[in-house]
Amino acid sequence: MLKTDLIAKNPMGAFSRDAAGNDVQRMGLVMARPGLGKTAILVQIALDSILRGKQVLHVSIGETLDKTKVWYDDILNDISANAKQEDMADLHLEVSRNRMIMTFNASTFSRPKLEERLNDLIYQDIFRPSCVIIDGMDFSKVDRKTLIDMRDLQKEANMSIWFSAVTLREAQSETVVKHDMPAPCDQVDDLFDTAIMLQPESGDEGKIFLNVLKDTTGCVAPGKSLRLDPTTLVVWGSCF
Amino acid sequence: MKKDLEKVRNIGISAHIDSGKTTLTERVLFYTQKIHAIHEVRGKDGVGAVMDSMELERERGITIQSAATYCTWKDYDINIIDTPGHVDFTIEVERALRVLDGAVLILCSVGGVQSQSITVNRQMTRYKVPRVVFINKCDRTGANPKRVTAQIREKLNLNAVAIQLPIGLENDLKGVVDLVTMRAIYFEGDNGEIIREEAIPAEMQAEADAARETLLDAVSMFSDELMEAVLEGNPTEEMIHAAIRKGTLALEFVPVLIGSAYKNKGVQRLLDGVVAYLPAPREIENTAYDLDKNEEELVLESDPSKPLVCLAFKLEDGRYGQLTYVRTYQGTMKKGDTIVNSRNGKKAKVGRLVRMHSSEMEEIDEAGPGDIVALFGIDCASGDTFTSPDISFSMSSMHVPAPVISLSIKPIDNKAQGNMSKALNRFTKEDPTFRTFVDHETSETIISGMGELHLEVYIERMKREYNAEVLVGAPQVAYRETITARAEFNYTHKKQTGGSGQFARVAGYIEPLEEGEYEFVDQIVGGVIPREFISSCDKGFAGSLAKGALAGFPVNGVRCAINDGAAHAVDSSDVAFQLAARGGFKEGYLKAKPVLMEPIMKVAVEGPTEFQGAIMGSINQRRGMIIGTLEEGDYTVVEAEVPLAEMFGYSTILRSLTQGKAEFTMEFAVYRQVPRNVADEVIAAAKKAQEKK
Structure with missing residues (x-):
């Protein structure tokens, strides 16, 4: 009951499934300058898959295991604030079962390493993610080749991969108007199916908007905009 | 001084x-x-x-x-x-x-x-x-x-x-x-x-x-x-x-x-x-509870002239008799002083007072605030507070986790039997996480504690220090039972075998309790069960918790409520109501969808990155849930939650998987429901063991 409700109400569902509820695999990107809620958005996208019984691998670069876990716990609590306590315990357990967190140092993470880990999990039948979240990769240091490899991996394994990227502050304002990617992602925009940008409303730091810059899967119309709750960084309630 | x-x-x-x-x-x-x-x-x-x-x-x-x-x-x-x-x-x-x-x-x-x-x-x-x-x-x-x-x-x-x-x-x-x-x-x-x-x-x-x-x-x-x-x-x-x-x-x-x-x-x-x-x-601010003032919290002062407050934090029963390590927080303790154990009000006299240096000791005459010393011949449990006779303070109690593993031990001969009791008596006093009891059905002595090594060490110490050789059974997981639904009961206990009979009827319901082990609720109106027998019902329910009807494991997390019943002017008694409550519990229990719970351990395996796949595989085979991994250079940590039942002998397996390069630690995390197929096996095994008895 609680779960179906949560799935139905999650506006981020549009970034992982179509109107009929079928998974739509993609390369996705969430961009923002630091502190606006990239991780929160990624966690909400992950939760949509997890609650539908799919498995999600959350790769966290430069962040600890505990902190990543806390993101999930907090957001789950926020979005199901009125739920009964015993239902929540089951929900948290289910989320832990369908989620695996891998943390890496910025220097140890690489595409071959990720592939090796994925193979470990899949061949031993430990975990089969339908979605991989890669949070904290430094896009200013990533070359195009790496992302092409990632895209190949995404297609081969038939799963979604979502990235977060920190944008440069000065690059934001003018480029977004054209629905183009801001730096440093502007050189690789063709590799992504979906791109989201988080932005504070100009002149009002309290309001944060989620703008869809691009979506080639047809699930969401580019140009759509949603508002984030600035304290919890959660998007909730209204649907696309 | x-x-x-x-x-x-x-x-x-x-x-x-x-x-x-x-x-x-x-x-x-x-x-x-x-x-x-x-x-x-x-x-x-x-x-x-x-x-x-x-x-x-x-x-x-x-x-x-x-x-x-x-x-x-x-x-x-x-x-x-x-x-x-x-x-x-x-x-x-x-x-x-x-x-x-x-x-x-x-x-x-x-x-x-x-x-x-x-x-x-x-x-x-x-x-x-x-x-x-x-x-x-x-x-x-x-x-x-x-x-x-x-x-x-x-x-x-x-x-x-x-x-x-x-x-x-x-x-x-x-x-x-x-x-x-x-x-x-x-x-x-x-x-x-x-x-x-x-x-x-x-x-x-x-x-x-x-x-x-x-x-x-x-x-x-x-x-x-x-x-x-x-x-x-x-x-x-x-x-x-x-x-x-x-x-x-x-x-x-x-x-x-x-x-x-x-x-x-x-x-x-x-x-x-x-x-x-x-x-x-x-x-450092240390606080205690004033038992005379409804456990009001107060701050202790490190003043040697104030009334004494000290905490026994460790007991040792060595060659010099019982040695009690205490830390004084307030006041001064002198040789010959009378001190009171605030848990039971028992008075004791301070005899020898020593400062410990590993197993050697140094005699002293008094101990002031902040001192850590040892006393001789004081009978107490660890965690007890001692004070001057004029005050009644208790230091906050310490966090003691419940044991998760147990095994049976059997002395090899009569001499070992006596020595074993002596050893167990001492160990349980020293270590609150180590517990022991005799299973009345099998007459076996069961010891329980926080892990395999914990128990192993005590068995080893029994042998060395007390010359008590014991045969050790296979380690047993401390399973529990709990209910998942509400169920009504209405039970009448009636016996007429000449002389005075027994009569009691108890009706009500049992339901899952979110927190705590057991709760009794009295909803009787109009005195259908006389006041004096209400506590008999409570006792009867509480007594039913020791062994659940599912597989004979202790029952946890149950609220028992009574809302109706009947009594007889002559034939009703304390015993009759206890038995009726037990009967009622039994009647409701199997209807309340009982399930088996098992201890889940938080496990962290650390080792070289090249073995990460093997480590994750080994956890997966043990019904483990991998929480995550942490990779730093050539070194990796896999964090997981694994049922304790699956962790026996894991150190050997891990060693052979990783050429001895990985190690693991585990601690108790939570009790969780045992999956259906596994529960069936455990229940079958428990029933078989009971039949044997």
Whole structure:
């Protein structure tokens, strides 16, 4: 009951499934300058898959295991604030079962390493993610080749991969108007199916908007905009 | 004896297993002239370290029980508790932390922050213990104190800043640079007892300047005076020491010292650090509950003239009779004084009073606030509070986890039988996580505790110290039963066998209870069950919890409510209502969808990255749920939750999977429902075992 409700109400569902509820695999990107809620958005996208019984691998670069876990716990609590306590315990357990967190140092993470880990999990039948979240990769240091490899991996394994990227502050304002990617992602925009940008409303730091810059899967119309709750960084309630 | 309380330090030394705690303590005792020769933990001289006083500890090279030791350094009195590093013995660590004012957290300069360090750190945070870090083993290949300091900040979430830099590392470790005095310090002589101070080597000057700036930036937050002095460019040593101390006491700063206890480097400076930065007893707020004033919480004062309050934190039943380690918080305890155990009101007389130095002791006449001493011949349990007869205070109770594993033991002969009871009697008094009972159906003695090693150690000690050889059964998981639905019952107990009969009817419901083991609810109106029999019903339900009808395991998390019933003027009795309640519980229980619960352990496996796949596979095969992995260079940690039932013998399997290069720790996390297929097996096995009886 609680779960179906949560799935139905999650506006981020549009970034992982179509109107009929079928998974739509993609390369996705969430961009923002630091502190606006990239991780929160990624966690909400992950939760949509997890609650539908799919498995999600959350790769966290430069962040600890505990902190990543806390993101999930907090957001789950926020979005199901009125739920009964015993239902929540089951929900948290289910989320832990369908989620695996891998943390890496910025220097140890690489595409071959990720592939090796994925193979470990899949061949031993430990975990089969339908979605991989890669949070904290430094896009200013990533070359195009790496992302092409990632895209190949995404297609081969038939799963979604979502990235977060920190944008440069000065690059934001003018480029977004054209629905183009801001730096440093502007050189690789063709590799992504979906791109989201988080932005504070100009002149009002309290309001944060989620703008869809691009979506080639047809699930969401580019140009759509949603508002984030600035304290919890959660998007909730209204649907696309 | 008038003692300056400002010059007392009660400290603990805790860390991950094999980080060198015992070696370090041994060096401390040597430099404070408590012992006159150094024996290595696994030394060739066969003497072993002094702190490892139990024979078994010396043989295995691990410290099982914390021994309290007293020493003096530069006219400061230091009480040291050497604590065990293995998770199975965490109760010892927790108890030690409860009575300490400050702690030294030892980390290995190669291994860094390992899972056990995280557990210990969490405990220190729980008991608000200010700490300094000592990065040990800087002489080892691969030593990297800088990396370890970064790990302390990241993984332990502590504001840790180095106050020393190493001069050379690994084999070339020569000494340290003190960033407060900006001098190079070398430790020379056979045992590092000669300290030579010099100017910082020229090639290290720039590095030292930068590190000092980082240190000053961090500590000037705690002192306006220092901040001003830093801006003006003339901070003094005293100002820096004071600021470090202030930050440390406020639990907002952790000074990091380095060295190698084994190579006798840096230990004296650590002692200086303990004296300079860790709190005196007066600087820590300790509270107690006033039992006369409805358990009102009050702050104890470290005043020797106030009424006495002390806490028994450890018992030992040795060759001198029962030895009780106490920490005094307030007042003075003198030989011949009468003290009262506030748990049961029993009075006792203070006989011999001693200060412990591992297994040797020193007679004293009185103990003041902040002292850690041992008493003879006082009968109590650990965790009891003793006070002067005129007050009735109780210190807050300590957190004691429930045991998760048990096994049956059987003495091999009559002589062993007697010795075994003596041993068990002592162990259960000393260690609240170790429990024992006799299963009446099988007449077997069952012992239970926190892990395989925990129980193994006690069995070994029974054999060595009490000459009690026992046959050991296979370890059993402490399963529990609980219900998942509400169910009604209406039971009549009736017996008419000549003479006075028995009659009682009890009706009501049982339902799952979210928190706690058991709750009784009385909803009887109109006196259908007379008042005097209500408590009989409660007793009857409570008695039913010991053995569930599903598989005979204890039942937990049940609310039993009665709302109707009937009594007979002559035939109703206490016993009749107890039996009726038992019957009612039985009737409702199987309808209330009972399930089996099992202990789930939080497991952390650490090892080289190349084995990550194998490690994850092994956890997956054990019904484990992998929470996540942490990868740093060539080193990886896999965190998982695994049912205890699947963890037996895991160390052997892990060793063969990883060529002995990985290790794991585990601690109890939570009770969770056993999956259907597994539960069926467990229930079948339990029923079979019952039939056998």
